[in-house]
Amino acid sequence: MTHELHRLITAWLPSTSTVHLTALTIAQASVVLQLTATAPTTACPRCAVPSSSVHSRYGRHVTDLPWGALAVRIHLMVRKCLCRNASCARRIFTERLPEFVATYARKTTRLITTLRAMGVTLGGNAGARLAARLRRSTSASPLLCLVRTAPVLATPAPQAIGVDEWAWRRGHRYGTILVDLETHRVVDLLPDRSAASVAAWLAQHPTITVICRDRSDLYADGICRGAPAAVQVVDRCHLVQNLRQALEAWLLGRRPALQAAAAGTAMARTQADGPLPAVSMYRGRRQGPKPAELREETARPPRHARWVAIYEAVHTLRAQEMPLATIARRLGISRPTVYAYLRRDTPPGPRRFHWRPSARVLTPYLPDLIRRWRDTQADSRQLWREIQALGYTHSARTVCRFITRLRRAADAGHPPESQGSPYTRPQGPAARAVSFAMVSPAVKRSLEAQTYVDQRCQVDTGIARAHALSQAFLAMVREGRGEDLEAWLAEATHSGIDELARFAHGLQEDLSAVKAGLTLAWSHGVTEGQVHRLKLVKRQGYGRAGFALLRQRVLQAA
Numbered sequence: 139m140t141h142e143l144h145r146l147i148t149a150w151l152p153s154t155s156t157v158h159l160t161a162l163t164i165a166q167a168s169v170v171l172q173l174t175a176t177a178p179t180t181a182c183p184r185c186a187v188p189s190s191s192v193h194s195r196y197g198r199h200v201t202d203l204p205w206g207a208l209a210v211r212i213h214l215m216v217r218k219c220l221c222r223n224a225s226c227a228r229r230i231f232t233e234r235l236p237e238f239v240a241t242y243a244r245k246t247t248r249l250i251t252t253l254r255a256m257g258v259t260l261g262g263n264a265g266a267r268l269a270a271r272l273r274r275s276t277s278a279s280p281l282l283c284l285v286r287t288a289p290v291l292a293t294p295a296p297q298a299i300g301v302d303e304w305a306w307r308r309g310h311r312y313g314t315i316l317v318d319l320e321t322h323r324v325v326d327l328l329p330d331r332s333a334a335s336v337a338a339w340l341a342q343h344p345t346i347t348v349i350c351r352d353r354s355d356l357y358a359d360g361i362c363r364g365a366p367a368a369v370q371v372v373d374r375c376h377l378v379q380n381l382r383q384a385l386e387a388w389l390l391g392r393r394p395a396l397q398a399a400a401a402g403t404a405m406a407r408t409q410a411d412g413p414l415p416a417v418s419m420y421r422g423r424r425q426g427p428k429p430a431e432l433r434e435e436t437a438r439p440p441r442h443a444r445w446v447a448i449y450e451a452v453h454t455l456r457a458q459e460m461p462l463a464t465i466a467r468r469l470g471i472s473r474p475t476v477y478a479y480l481r482r483d484t485p486p487g488p489r490r491f492h493w494r495p496s497a498r499v500l501t502p503y504l505p506d507l508i509r510r511w512r513d514t515q516a517d518s519r520q521l522w523r524e525i526q527a528l529g530y531t532h533s534a535r536t537v538c539r540f541i542t543r544l545r546r547a548a549d550a551g552h553p554p555e556s557q558g559s560p561y562t563r564p565q566g567p568a569a570r571a572v573s574f575a576m577v578s579p580a581v582k583r584s585l586e587a588q589t590y591v592d593q594r595c596q597v598d599t600g601i602a603r604a605h606a607l608s609q610a611f612l613a614m615v616r617e618g619r620g621e622d623l624e625a626w627l628a629e630a631t632h633s634g635i636d637e638l639a640r641f642a643h644g645l646q647e648d649l650s651a652v653k654a655g656l657t658l659a660w661s662h663g664v665t666e667g668q669v670h671r672l673k674l675v676k677r678q679g680y681g682r683a684g685f686a687l688l689r690q691r692v693l694q695a696a
């Protein structure tokens with residue numbers, strides 16, 4: 139071996155000062171390095187007194203990081219020494235090289251660090267696959283074992299944290315996540331969502347002075363018990379979300395008014411005669427409700443009751459042998475819903491997840507379709523051929539169904555454009571859609587939503603009042619004007635809108651934390667981001683990872 143090569147290999151070794159390279163052999167697919175420990179003295183693991191009295195030598199076989207395609211095996215000669223400390227119970231001990239290889243380990247420390255990082259980032263199976271690609275052959279369970287035994291990272295004690303829930307299984311089992319709002323790192327995961335566990339955790343972390351949370355009583359209670367001196371901050375997004383829920387609950391009781399307004403908006407929309415909107419035949423995909431909404435399931439029976447009534451009607455009409463399409467039309471629901479309800483033996487429960495509308499193949503062609511239909515009154519077969527030329531590959535039946543709807547709506551006095559927007563459809567927008575429009579800034583509303591809200595406010599003093607209150611609340615949230623909160627609460631309480639008065643009452647009960655949320659700059663966004671990341675890690679484990687493993691993976695990943 140040339141001198142340069144020897145130096146190069148020595149420099150590549152970990153802890154070069156304590157080991158010496160004596161030989162190197164290359165076998166078929168691996169390199170074998172012979173190393174000897176060279177430190178002049180070595181400390182007794184029991185009493186830490188250094189000793190240089192060598193009793194014997196013995197060899198350890200360990201694996202190190204590969205060199206490209208070559209696996210690296212190390213034959214490490216270490217010494218056994220005599221402990222000369224008379225008061226020590228240990229007679230003979232083996233020399234340890236902790237920075238090189240841990241006691242009893244069969245892999246070097248740096249190889250273990252690499253494998254652990256793979257396990258933390260990718261989980262067991264994917265980590266093992268990557269390791270195999272990189273010639274660090276291992277399997278899933280040892281990799282997960284490395285993740286489980288990873289040492290706790292030393293991080294500065296947190297001052298400001300965010301606390302939120304995360305779902306083990308949506309609607310069934312929840313845990314708690316605690317995030318440092320300054321470093322954006324996850325500080326800890328708790329296996330449950332309870333005031334007691336949050337209180338116990340906070341009691342062990344006395345440095346925390348600010349805690350950002352949602353509006354649940356549960357965390358408020360836990361914080362009061364565990365960190366009574368800490369400033370509680372209610373997250374602004376949760377406040378707006380709760381306001382929206384209150385508005386939705388109120389609007390659900392006013393469906394006929396929403397419906398009546400749609401026709402007016404459709405007319406106004408046509409008179410404006412702007413360019414054709416990028417319309418969609420179906421309502422956009424709705425997100426499943428967030429956990430916070432789930433807990434308030436009991437607070438929204440109106441919507442559920444409506445679906446139970448529809449379910450009963452579907453079965454009654456079907457028993458009278460009415461065709462499916464007629465049932466759908468008469469009840470104002472989609473045919474897939476009719477099918478789904480006929481398959482059921484019991485009325486639907488409160489809905490947790492919404493069906494995703496399936497066919498949206500027509501969406502990109504709707505503007506052309508509507509324009510051509512209006513200009514030429516061509517039949518659906520002709521229109522189908524025209525959009526086929528534009529790239530449409532699906533059935534003529536879908537086109538036909540849509541054109542029939544257009545024709546029927548036009549006969550009823552609703553212009554074709556009105557088919558596109560929930561605000562202009564004959565059945566009117568969902569209470570949910572209107573509530574979202576009311577809590578969004580005017581500049582972010584669609585033309586239809588804006589027209590709709592404007593018209594409603596002109597003719598309906600209740601909606602005008604609710605809208606003004608919502609917008610005032612949003613402005614307060616946006617501009618951080620916590621000092622205006624009490625005036626707003628008084629106004630909402632006397633607005634005559636029960637749902638808003640109840641919302642205001644809830645805020646009143648949690649006044650200092652809500653005010654802090656409106657005044658201080660702390661944001662819950664970091665915590666919610668970490669909850670999303672946690673979901674990803676959880677899914678990587680295909681729901682099989684236990685809490686301990688999940689916690690390690692979340693905490694170890696920076």
Ligand SMILES: [Zn+2]
Pocket residue numbers: 182183184185186187221222223226227228
């Ligand atoms: Zn000793």
